[in-house]
Amino acid sequence: MKKVLIIDDEEYFCRALKKNLELKAVCRALAATTGAEGIRLARTEKPDLILLDIMMPGMDGTDVAEALLADPATSSIPIIFVTAIINKEDVRRNAGQIGGRTFIAKPVKIEDLIKRINAL
């Protein structure tokens, strides 16, 4: 079973997404509510995919992504940015690819996310 790491400062979001993913039994989900905790979990748990929020207090999503890419232990883990700062229409029009990065716009439609995970 695939392992997915959710990094988002919204605790309820982490919980709800985790529950949704586990309910559909597509993967095992882990969650971190800070960037630092997320990096630590990425190193120790070696997830198959990281779902990363961008706007977080302290270390934000782009900082976390840079740190993960800089570390050989985590550099190969695919990252999907899950964010409310990117327009849903832009994400749809660009098939989730903007500036070499993959995005999913909030609010997350579970079915869309599952398709992405299964495509890994």
Added chain:
Amino acid sequence: MRAPTRSPDELRKEISALKRQIGKLEKTKRACEQAQAGWRESEARCQTIIDAIPDGYVEADLAGNFTFINNRICEHLDYPKAELIGANIRRFQNAAGFQKTFRVYNQIFKTGKPCKSFELACLRKNGSQKIFEVSASLARDAQGRPVGFCSVSRDITERKKMERALRESENRYRMIVENINESVSTMDLNLNYTYVSPSEIRTSGYTPEEAMRTPPDKELTPESYAMALGVMAEEIKREFGGGPVDIHRKRSLELAMYKKNGDLYWQETTTSFLRDENGQATGFLFVGRDITARKQAEKDLQAARDQLLQAEKLSAIGQLSAGVAHEILNPLNIISLELQLIQEMKNLPRDVSEELSICMAQIDRIVAIADGLMQLARVSDKKMETTQINDLIAGILTLHKAQLMIDKIETVVRYQDGLPEIPMDRKKIEQVILNLISNARGAMEDRESKILRIATDREGTDAIRITVADTGRGIATEHLSKLFNPFFTTKAQGKGTGLGLSISYGIIKDHGGRIWAENNSWGGASFYISLPVRRTMDVQAP
């Protein structure tokens, strides 16, 4: 031989006859003496009169030598009498002047008829010139033979000088009036034109004669005519009301006027009273200056200010909105996920499932609004491609033909041929035009006549214009200025977010263009988009 002797009687008779004769002779002598005294007196009186008259008097012989002059001639020519008597007229004239004099006097000599009034220029002792108005006639002796000329001359040097000054001044003013760009006209107090300057043709296309024949209510728009009449009535009342008035006062009006070809132009007209030498008003003076360019510049400046204000407002609102949207989307995201969790639960009652679907649909609505809000802040993220606007519109209409037919909307499209391709973000311009079409559809929903008119035009050399016009109810005047404000909508609750036009505004502004709306003659609204032709600097390779 001795003389016959006379008798004493005879001698007495002879003596008394001689005495009578002597008496007669003495009487005659006295009469002669009296006559001589009278003649001398008369001659002295004549001389006095001749010297006293303000005009000069000259007698000359047939060769033009002065034989008699009065004192005035001495004053006129500034020579003593002794120097003038015997002098020839030629001495006091230049060659051209003398030629003229000769011609005139020769004519008098030949015809014998006097010459009533001619001008003669003479040089004074100091070299300065005097001009005389002269009347001359032939002088004859007792046998009627011509012996010379008598001339009466009046010094008109000052008058001539004044006439010349007046003529020059009149010429100067005429030249100014005829060459200035301002049009100058005058009217009598009954508002009939008495003068229109030739410069009128440059401002209105009317010749002065045409302008004088054209009644003012045909030259002015009804509003301007009413305003001008009001001001003139007010001024006439003030002028003749008996109260104290400032005779130098002026009134300035900005009037919308028609040219001969029917075009509208703006004139700033300054009006004051024309007055006679007693300061009494006799008519009106108008000095008009074409201020169409200034008016247009003011209008453009105001439009630019409005656009800037709108842009600033949108930018501020856009940023705020994007922040708000982000903050709303996060909790909404959680609600959405929680609802999706509940939806997945086993054995949910059917009505609960239905309610959940409604909740999810409402979340989609909120997301659509938030998306719009975020777009407000992000219009500059665009992908430019050179595009033929006619093709773009045709593409949109092909896709939406069916929908327009279902709505029973007749579509009238007029494409301007030969429009240049211009750089634009196709998707975004499409979004704007679609938004306008969608608004037009909405506006015509309950109308009997449903005609959607779309047109493209060239706007000078620098821009193209797209018009989307409907036959809806039009836009209330008080709404015209708010149309492009975010969240402004006249649609029913839930039918529109009030963001479409403000997003469109942002997109067009970002393309360096303009979007505006006016009510049209079909009772509906017309939206115009003006896009610049040249923005090659911004074009990115597709």
